[in-house]
Amino acid sequence: MSEQVFTNCTNAGPVSVYVKDGKVTRMRPLVADEKDFKPWTIEAGGKKYSPPKKFAVAPYVHADRRRLYSEERIKYPMKRVDFDPDGERNPQNRGKSPYERISWDEALDIVAGEIKRVKDTYGGAAISGMTSSHHNWGIVGYKMGPFARFMNLLEYTPVLDNPDSWEGWHWGATHTYGFYWRLGMPEQYDLLEDSLKNAEMIVLWSNDPDTTRGTYTGQDSALWRQWLKEKGVKMVFIDPFYNFTAGVMDGKWIAPRIGTDTCLAMAIAHVWITEDIYDKEYVRDRTVGFDEFKEYVLGNTDGQPKTPEWAENESGVKARVIRALAREWAAKRTILSGGARGGEGGACRQAYGTEWARMMVLLQGMQGLGKPGRTIWGTTMGAPSDTKHWFPAYADLQGRVSTADIAKYVPMNPTKQRLWRLTLPDAVLDPPVSWYGEGFCGQSLEQQFTHFEYPMEGYPEIRLFYRYGGSFMGTMSDTTKWVKMYQSPKLEFVVNQDIWFNSETRMADIILPACSNFERDDVGEWGACGGYTCHASSGCNYRIVVRQQKCIEPLWESKSDYQILTLLAERLGMKEEFTDGRTELDWVKAFYESSDLPGLVSWEEFNKKGYHIINIPDDYKSTPSLRWFAEGRDCDTPDTNNPKRNTEKAKELGTYSGKIEFSSESLKANFPDDEERPVSPKYIPSWEGHHSEMYREYPLQLMSPHPRFTFHCHYDKHTDWLDDIPGHRIKKDGYAWWPARISPEDAALRGIQNGDIVRLYNHRASVLCIAVVTERIRPGIIHSYASSAKYDPLVPGQADSPDRGGCVNMLTPSRMVSKNVPGMTPNSCLIEIEKWEG
Amino acid sequence: MKKYAFIIDIAKCENCNNCFLSCKDEHCGNNWPGISLSQPLHGQRWINIRRRERGEFPFIDVAYLPQPCFHCDNAPCVRAAGNGAVYRREDGIVIIDPEKAKGREEIVSSCPFGAIWWNEEAQIPQKCTFCAHLLDQGWKKTRCVQACPTSALSSVFLEDKELERLIREEGLERYGGERQDAKPRCFYKNLHRYTRAFIAGTVATGDKLRSDCVEGATVRLLKDGNPVAEQKSDAFGDFKFDGLEADGSVYIVEVLSSAGERHTVEIELKKSCFTGTVRV
Numbered sequence A: 001m002s003e004q005v006f007t008n009c010t011n012a013g014p015v016s017v018y019v020k021d022g023k024v025t026r027m028r029p030l031v032a033d034e035k036d037f038k039p040w041t042i043e044a045g046g047k048k049y050s051p052p053k054k055f056a057v058a059p060y061v062h063a064d065r066r067r068l069y070s071e072e073r074i075k076y077p078m079k080r081v082d083f084d085p086d087g088e089r090n091p092q093n094r095g096k097s098p099y100e101r102i103s104w105d106e107a108l109d110i111v112a113g114e115i116k117r118v119k120d121t122y123g124g125a126a127i128s129g130m131t132s133s134h135h136n137w138g139i140v141g142y143k144m145g146p147f148a149r150f151m152n153l154l155e156y157t158p159v160l161d162n163p164d165s166w167e168g169w170h171w172g173a174t175h176t177y178g179f180y181w182r183l184g185m186p187e188q189y190d191l192l193e194d195s196l197k198n199a200e201m202i203v204l205w206s207n208d209p210d211t212t213r214g215t216y217t218g219q220d221s222a223l224w225r226q227w228l229k230e231k232g233v234k235m236v237f238i239d240p241f242y243n244f245t246a247g248v249m250d251g252k253w254i255a256p257r258i259g260t261d262t263c264l265a266m267a268i269a270h271v272w273i274t275e276d277i278y279d280k281e282y283v284r285d286r287t288v289g290f291d292e293f294k295e296y297v298l299g300n301t302d303g304q305p306k307t308p309e310w311a312e313n314e315s316g317v318k319a320r321v322i323r324a325l326a327r328e329w330a331a332k333r334t335i336l337s338g339g340a341r342g343g344e345g346g347a348c349r350q351a352y353g354t355e356w357a358r359m360m361v362l363l364q365g366m367q368g369l370g371k372p373g374r375t376i377w378g379t380t381m382g383a384p385s386d387t388k389h390w391f392p393a394y395a396d397l398q399g400r401v402s403t404a405d406i407a408k409y410v411p412m413n414p415t416k417q418r419l420w421r422l423t424l425p426d427a428v429l430d431p432p433v434s435w436y437g438e439g440f441c442g443q444s445l446e447q448q449f450t451h452f453e454y455p456m457e458g459y460p461e462i463r464l465f466y467r468y469g470g471s472f473m474g475t476m477s478d479t480t481k482w483v484k485m486y487q488s489p490k491l492e493f494v495v496n497q498d499i500w501f502n503s504e505t506r507m508a509d510i511i512l513p514a515c516s517n518f519e520r521d522d523v524g525e526w527g528a529c530g531g532y533t534c535h536a537s538s539g540c541n542y543r544i545v546v547r548q549q550k551c552i553e554p555l556w557e558s559k560s561d562y563q564i565l566t567l568l569a570e571r572l573g574m575k576e577e578f579t580d581g582r583t584e585l586d587w588v589k590a591f592y593e594s595s596d597l598p599g600l601v602s603w604e605e606f607n608k609k610g611y612h613i614i615n616i617p618d619d620y621k622s623t624p625s626l627r628w629f630a631e632g633r634d635c636d637t638p639d640t641n642n643p644k645r646n647t648e649k650a651k652e653l654g655t656y657s658g659k660i661e662f663s664s665e666s667l668k669a670n671f672p673d674d675e676e677r678p679v680s681p682k683y684i685p686s687w688e689g690h691h692s693e694m695y696r697e698y699p700l701q702l703m704s705p706h707p708r709f710t711f712h713c714h715y716d717k718h719t720d721w722l723d724d725i726p727g728h729r730i731k732k733d734g735y736a737w738w739p740a741r742i743s744p745e746d747a748a749l750r751g752i753q754n755g756d757i758v759r760l761y762n763h764r765a766s767v768l769c770i771a772v773v774t775e776r777i778r779p780g781i782i783h784s785y786a787s788s789a790k791y792d793p794l795v796p797g798q799a800d801s802p803d804r805g806g807c808v809n810m811l812t813p814s815r816m817v818s819k820n821v822p823g824m825t826p827n828s829c830l831i832e833i834e835k836w837e838g
Numbered sequence B: 001m002k003k004y005a006f007i008i009d010i011a012k013c014e015n016c017n018n019c020f021l022s023c024k025d026e027h028c029g030n031n032w033p034g035i036s037l038s039q040p041l042h043g044q045r046w047i048n049i050r051r052r053e054r055g056e057f058p059f060i061d062v063a064y065l066p067q068p069c070f071h072c073d074n075a076p077c078v079r080a081a082g083n084g085a086v087y088r089r090e091d092g093i094v095i096i097d098p099e100k101a102k103g104r105e106e107i108v109s110s111c112p113f114g115a116i117w118w119n120e121e122a123q124i125p126q127k128c129t130f131c132a133h134l135l136d137q138g139w140k141k142t143r144c145v146q147a148c149p150t151s152a153l154s155s156v157f158l159e160d161k162e163l164e165r166l167i168r169e170e171g172l173e174r175y176g177g178e179r180q181d182a183k184p185r186c187f188y189k190n191l192h193r194y195t196r197a198f199i200a201g202t203v204a205t206g207d208k209l210r211s212d213c214v215e216g217a218t219v220r221l222l223k224d225g226n227p228v229a230e231q232k233s234d235a236f237g238d239f240k241f242d243g244l245e246a247d248g249s250v251y252i253v254e255v256l257s258s259a260g261e262r263h264t265v266e267i268e269l270k271k272s273c274f275t276g277t278v279r280v
């Protein structure tokens, strides 16, 4: 058979897939026709900047072929050997007992039978289920589509996701400048042009864009930063780790102790106020509540002026460096880059992370946020990009099989009960649990103040857990609790549906093998997530919608998620309701037809060629983010979800006052007495930091940022080629260990050498890693990436057994950001470390 | 006759490993008849990204040196193998013939740069082929070059004369220490980031109670009493003299404050270092 080339898309870029005799032989960044590209040009400083005609995908995408054929694939339906739905269930053996291969018929009968039994016995709300955050690309198969549609038909109890990517920004920054419809991120339109034309300095504060790569946009923006470097734009990195962007940008490195960033920010404000070097006119016209904030900074309310010397004591950063930074920032047109999307950043996922995120906005508020070169920009979005042509993205309601209007029938779930992802183990083991906040609060600021309690009055506790994906041992907090939860007899039945074995897979009674996006039909636009991050594909040099062609038949006995759920629905007598009478390819075509693509390319051409590039129009007009606000004009950006846009309030931000709030009106109205998220931001020492009791026994701070060579659990373990990259996993004695980075000082104190196996531990757990001794980490801190896909306890099934897979999240606290802020806090974690003699 | 060569800018390499992984995708599990047999799943690094950290906390930097086969003009591997087992094509690409080289493990050590790997299972020496099988099919670039997001890694196809001009204009260097006689066709920009050392430091005023960074102080580097470089400290009071040979030479760093004070620090340069804070 001759070679065929298919198109597909991953969560970090489009690919061309070469297939010979039914086997994939090559996967490379998508090769598009030269003529299809119309590169944009930005003129700045007498130079013209224009991207090459190619797609710069993330590293792991080049290893996707290996992942496709991985021995870590779930190949067949399986049943835990000591699970019998009609007899002994042995839930205590979840995580411990082996599995046996069963037929699809048997597996589907058991799963459908259990769903029916639980629904009939307790009601649909006794069924719960959830996905992980990131799915293989493609809107038809996306977790929010078929899975949500299926679960809604069952009338299940949904588990609300905590906004883990945004935490401090979501719960904090929204109360300073609105943007709740972006979960606390500012707009990013045309900021590449703004930076090239106007920026003199960029402060990357808790941001490593060369690693986090615009989340879904691969490495297109790496070149933009090269342009900025060549232009001589000074880069400052505030990060306890000398991160990869700092490395290639050759920036100034400032490494604070974890948990003290807010303190550093306060000291910068102190310099600006006392030296009178901030934008007073802007503060007067565009902000409210500055006086209250100023009193605190000057120490008039608590007797402690927030001087650089005070901050040096807390953060370990020299007062003179803080002063120099503050003066440079004020003197030069400075962009603040506070995480992967402008905001985000590991500093927001910790105790009182709200205060840091609020301070990021307020610092720029003092320097004229939105003025040329004075903005908040992640350096990863905001290339010139067409926003007129719409194509649905996975987070758009119109991009989901479960909610889109293209469906004849849209199932509604009447169940009001909710669970909170971070407290799910507590909810099962030790109910009741309660919290404030409706998950991703993207509709209003008030959603953050809704109170929930589980179990909800009139509803049952959950008995059946349908887990789709299985990454949480490596990604949630204090995860020994998840093992305990799974072993609870209260969960009468657990099913796991995934493509690869992940850290939770072996906690299930039945395991179902799904197939990857290369084995089914789909469609998706590169980088576009829609919803709360609308127009995210401006992080790519070109908008490209990819017809994700089925390249090969599903491997082993795997089936597409859609097929699996269809077969279950059939057994439950609701096949037609589930499928809406459509195949996956029918849905692809229906989404195409619902979009603006038919005006640009015919279905036949799109389907055959496999992609369409949406170039910018000749009369493209740049509308830099927040320039409208800084200049007192109506919002002129295409930020479609901004509710004030095109209304009489179009000049306003999304806060109560419509201005930047140094003193938050929304917090004043709802939680006026909250000391932990005060009306005006404060520096509050971490509840698990260098001042806490625990520090005496566990004097090292663990930081666990996003992994450089994988996308969370995606690719780790399932793509062993990555273990050949020194620094992803490191092989020793035939085992691929997870690295923990330690300073030479801390290593010497403990007799640890580079390459030693070490035990990271605290009262919560022990994790075995391989030591990497490096000057890249501030002494007192251990750096080990989050998101190991491998949970490998020395004693399987025993929750507190040391894990040698590298799930460092077993060590992190399950305590929330603050009492009314139910966010995750992995970067507030104290540990000790010792050489492991085994 | 035009020939291929690699051009690699160390200052643009962020160690993303796109090149390394795309090479694996192209060659693992794929035989390219006449050019190469499948690369084993693990253990070979046809493009080997070397890593270096310099300096000490918090005055450090890092550099990455992606190293493919250099496709040397005067290749020791070609000479050592003899008999056409390793040969150089007219376009400059050096190929190990998978058939003729079978069983000849000694070819591995004939490369002074460590670019050849031994395939235990197939009993052949292997290395980067410059993706000759693709170029022969009309591709313009190798897999790794296509995959590089910043163009840190690039290739050219030039007459010797044009290449020489490029080397001059761009200040390109060969990597490979003593064995320049092999004439590698792989040229590096900003090579000092990997091979040389720096002396960095910072200038401040005042004492423990109140100190400030000193911008614009004149900092001179002297060797054997002679000034070799001069800089002004930046806004953070920092200075950094790079591109120095870490051969144990003694340097004097001389800081002149605006008030005319002169402070000196003596450094015996064995590896990149930080002078400490110079107080003026």
Ligand SMILES: Nc1nc2c(c(=O)[nH]1)N[C@H]1C(S)=C(S)[C@@H](COP(=O)(O)OP(=O)(O)OC[C@H]3O[C@@H](n4cnc5c(=O)[nH]c(N)nc54)[C@H](O)[C@@H]3O)O[C@H]1N2
Pocket: A132, A133, A134, A135, A136, A141, A164, A165, A166, A346, A349, A468, A469, A470, A471, A472, A474, A475, A476, A497, A498, A499, A500, A502, A514, A515, A516, A517, A561, A704, A705, A706, A711, A712, A713, A714, A786, A787, A809, A812, A826, A827
């Ligand atoms: N310590 C620490 N922890 C963190 C963070 C941190 O900074 N530090 N960051 C947090 C953040 S921001 C995030 S987003 C989370 C991410 O954490 P998770 O959401 O837990 O991680 P993912 O890797 O996205 O999980 C994906 C899972 O879905 C499965 N999956 C993917 N595609 C498919 C499919 O097509 N079908 C099926 N059936 N399954 C599929 C994968 O195999 C995998 O099991 O981690 C959080 N955890």
Ligand SMILES: Nc1nc2c(c(=O)[nH]1)N[C@H]1C(S)=C(S)[C@@H](COP(=O)(O)OP(=O)(O)OC[C@H]3O[C@@H](n4cnc5c(=O)[nH]c(N)nc54)[C@H](O)[C@@H]3O)O[C@H]1N2
Pocket: A164, A165, A166, A205, A206, A207, A208, A211, A212, A213, A214, A215, A216, A238, A239, A240, A241, A243, A256, A257, A258, A259, A260, A261, A338, A339, A340, A341, A343, A344, A345, A346, A347, A350, A703, A704, A705, A706, A707, A708, A709, A710, A711, A712, A713, A787, A827
């Ligand atoms: N390769 C890769 N890219 C990804 C992901 C991935 O898993 N892998 N995940 C994607 C997702 S879901 C998200 S939400 C984004 C997340 O993007 P971010 O939230 O921006 O990423 P993090 O890695 O958590 O943090 C960025 C930097 O902050 C630093 N940092 C951590 N704690 C502190 C602190 O207390 N103070 C300071 N000053 N710095 C600190 C870390 O060292 C790191 O260099 O990334 C996305 N991109």
Ligand code: SF4
Pocket: B068, B069, B070, B071, B072, B075, B076, B077, B078, B094, B110, B111, B112, B113, B114, B115, B116, B127, B182
């Ligand atoms: S680098 Fe080594 S293997 Fe490559 S041509 Fe030169 S001597 Fe031969």
Ligand code: SF4
Pocket: B022, B023, B024, B026, B046, B047, B068, B069, B127, B128, B129, B130, B131, B142, B143, B144, B145
């Ligand atoms: S040129 Fe080809 S063979 Fe050589 S390193 Fe690059 S991808 Fe590998």
Ligand code: SF4
Pocket: B012, B013, B014, B015, B016, B017, B018, B019, B020, B049, B064, B066, B147, B148, B149, B150, B151, B152, B153
């Ligand atoms: S692809 Fe380019 S930037 Fe990435 S590691 Fe290779 S040479 Fe460096």
Ligand SMILES: [Ca+2]
Pocket: A722, A723, A724, A725, A726, A727, A728, A729, A730, A731
């Ligand atoms: Ca390794």
Ligand SMILES: [Ca+2]
Pocket: A744, A745, A775, B056, B057
């Ligand atoms: Ca040190």
Ligand SMILES: [Mo+4]
Pocket: A133, A164, A165, A166
């Ligand atoms: Mo996230």
